[in-house]
Amino acid sequence: MRIIKFDTHVSKLIIFSQLFLGWFELPDEKNCNVYISGLPLDITDEEFEELMLKYGIISPDPNDLRKKKIRLYRDEQGNPKGDGRCRYVRPESVKLCIDMLDETELRSSKIHVERAKFEVKGTFNPDLKRKRKKLDKKKKQLEVDKLLNWDERPEVIRHKYERIVVIKNMFDLQQFKNDPLFIDRLRNNIRESCSEYGEVKKINIYDGNPAGVATVGFTDIDQADVCCQYMNGRIWHGRVIQCQTWDGSTKYDVAEPEEYAKERIDEWHKYLNEDDDEKQT
Numbered sequence: 001m002r003i004i005k006f007d008t009h010v011s012k013l014i015i016f017s018q019l020f021l022g023w024f025e026l027p028d029e030k031n032c033n034v035y036i037s038g039l040p041l042d043i044t045d046e047e048f049e050e051l052m053l054k055y056g057i058i059s060p061d062p063n064d065l066r067k068k069k070i071r072l073y074r075d076e077q078g079n080p081k082g083d084g085r086c087r088y089v090r091p092e093s094v095k096l097c098i099d100m101l102d103e104t105e106l107r108s109s110k111i112h113v114e115r116a117k118f119e120v121k122g123t124f125n126p127d128l129k130r131k132r133k134k135l136d137k138k139k140k141q142l143e144v145d146k147l148l149n150w151d152e153r154p155e156v157i158r159h160k161y162e163r164i165v166v167i168k169n170m171f172d173l174q175q176f177k178n179d180p181l182f183i184d185r186l187r188n189n190i191r192e193s194c195s196e197y198g199e200v201k202k203i204n205i206y207d208g209n210p211a212g213v214a215t216v217g218f219t220d221i222d223q224a225d226v227c228c229q230y231m232n233g234r235i236w237h238g239r240v241i242q243c244q245t246w247d248g249s250t251k252y253d254v255a256e257p258e259e260y261a262k263e264r265i266d267e268w269h270k271y272l273n274e275d276d277d278e279k280q281t
Contacts, residue, residue: 032091033116034098039072043068048072054229055100056093082109085116100197100226132275143265151246161248162221163201165194165228168203170205171212183207190214197230198223208254214238215246 002224039048049070061067069087072080076122088094094115102113170190174183187203194216196199202217218224232243 024198028094028115031115032088032093032094034113035083035085035089035116036111038099038109038111039080039082039084040107040260041080041082042107043072045072045079048084051101051106052097055097056088056090059087059089075173096222096226097148100128102277132145150279158221159248162223162245163218164182164246165216165218165224166244166246166250166252167214167216167231169212170214170236171207171209171239173207176207194218194227194231197227204252206252209252210254211252213252215252 017158034052036052049058049068052070058068058070061069071086072082072084075081084098088097097116098113101111104111171182171186182204187205190203190205191200194203197218199219200216201219204215206213206215216224216227218227228243228245231241234241234243
């Protein structure tokens with residue numbers, strides 16, 4: 001695990017009891033820093049930044065606002081060592097990064113993500129600790145609000161139904177007709193693929209809908225968002241699928257024509273009879 005240096009003048013009283021050990025951990029609700037290891041040795045700064053931006057806004061460098069608080073660690077020759085660190089604007093991004101990126105693979109390298117620890121640099125003397133002026137705090141908050149566009153951004157209220165993802169073009173109706181067990185395999189394949197993005201609670205397959213619709217319910221909205229991000233436009237068994245959050249009102253049930261229902265049931269009975277004949281022989 002990488003220990004990140006941390007200047008003594010920004011040390012907090014809430015971690016003072018740990019300073020005699022030479023290191024401390026910020027509370028999760030305040031720690032916006034992640035340490036990433038197991039990166040491919042050929043990763044570039046641009047690729048690393050693009051990877052981390054998937055999980056939140058990266059904090060600007062207070063010493064140079066044109067730069068961001070993200071770094072790949074390198075050896076004496078300037079080659080990546082396979083680890084790095086990143087500071088987000090919001091601590092929620094840290095949890096999302098750990099949940100979604102930890103233990104994943106990038107070019108056969110298994111990535112590990114954890115909250116960063118900090119090591120005190122120098123000798124700590126609380127009597128000499130620089131007191132941050134109220135003006136400094138206000139200036140920093142204004143910078144964060146500007147980055148988040150806070151004043152212009154209306155309050156966003158997420159609804160429970162946004163935990164449900166709608167996936168289209170997953171199948172055509174003929175596949176159910178040709179293979180009575182297709183729906184079970186399809187459900188298992190959907191669960192396996194979508195479980196990469198979170199805990200899948202429920203899967204509905206609308207086998208009468210010509211648009212090839214299936215819905216996937218996750219435990220929380222963030223997981224559904226990530227699923228849409230990665231699944232939309234993906235090739236699924238030769239089909240390009242569309243993935244979006246459910247709007248809470250659209251119904252995907254389609255009444256099955258009577259003649260089609262009869263034909264499907266006949267196919268099912270035929271399949272069962274063939275199975276019985278094989279057992280008897």
